[in-house]
Amino acid sequence: MKKYNVHRSRARNAISWVLSLIMIVAGIALVASFFLAGRLDSTATNSDDPGGFNVPKLETTREENTSNAGPEDKTLELTVPAMSRIENDDVPYTTGTDEEALKTNAAIHLEGTGFPWDSEANVYIAGHRLGYPNTESWLTFWDLSNVGVGDDIYVTDANGTRYTYSVFKTFVVSPSDTHVTDTRPGKNIVTLQSCTLPDYKERLVVQGELTETTEKAA
Structure with a gap:
């Protein structure tokens, strides 16, 4: 009986560890999706021009x-x-x-x-x-x-x-x-x-x- 209880305890610990890992991964994914969504709703770059677009400025035509x-x-x-x-x-x-x-x-x-x-x-x-x-x-x-x-x-x-x-x-x-x-x-x-x-x-x-x-x- 004692050995059986030990196995049950180990099984519960393993399940708890797996569930904790899943929750951590889910939390990271949620945070990442939040920041990614914010970035994808913005324009292409972080430059100063309206489109956030850095292209060379030519002095000749x-x-x-x-x-x-x-x-x-x-x-x-x-x-x-x-x-x-x-x-x-x-x-x-x-x-x-x-x-x-x-x-x-x-x-x-x-x-x-x-x-x-x-x-x-x-x-x-x-x-x-x-x-x-x-x-x-x-x-x-x-x-x-x-x-x-x-x-x-x-x-x-x-x-x-x-x-x-x-x-x-x-x-x-x-x-x-x-x-x-x-x-x-x-x-x-x-x-x-x-x-x-x-x-x-x-x-x-x-x-x-x-x-x-x-x-x-x-």
């Missing part, structure tokens, strides 16, 4: 740097297979302070940077990590960190010409580093940018080089 070739409609279409939410998304050509464009699109093509049809260009595209709930910007560049060297990035112009870029570099810079918009001599590259996690204080940058141009079939 595209007209001073590149040709005016290409379609009249400068809107691009972006597909990144390594990113779950970026497929055939429209990317307007506008400034980094165009809050309406940032809310209503997956990303923006930064005004003052080049185009895929230019012989030498840096096609600079920026998107939110979090963005705005219930808009096209919501979580679009959340998984930018999944993109790695060798991955493809597809950019299509308004005429249907598709430009294939191969990623050659990923790195992190501060919001003040405007050199990421620079061109590379004789090359056409694309740059994807979003904020770093978890504090959004810096910029995650992915760059790819143009490897193939495919005209739309007649």
Whole structure:
């Protein structure tokens, strides 16, 4: 009987320990969900501008740097297979302070940077990590960190010409580093940018080089 009571006592202790552990885990999950919900209801970063979006501020315009070739409609279409939410998304050509464009699109093509049809260009595209709930910007560049060297990035112009870029570099810079918009001599590259996690204080940058141009079939 004594041995039986010992076993019962051990069983009760084990059950109590398991229940306590479950309650602790549930409490942590509840607190985490509270803070996560608060963060997801906010805008994408903690910067000072209205959209919380840090993009390079360029002192020169595209007209001073590149040709005016290409379609009249400068809107691009972006597909990144390594990113779950970026497929055939429209990317307007506008400034980094165009809050309406940032809310209503997956990303923006930064005004003052080049185009895929230019012989030498840096096609600079920026998107939110979090963005705005219930808009096209919501979580679009959340998984930018999944993109790695060798991955493809597809950019299509308004005429249907598709430009294939191969990623050659990923790195992190501060919001003040405007050199990421620079061109590379004789090359056409694309740059994807979003904020770093978890504090959004810096910029995650992915760059790819143009490897193939495919005209739309007649």
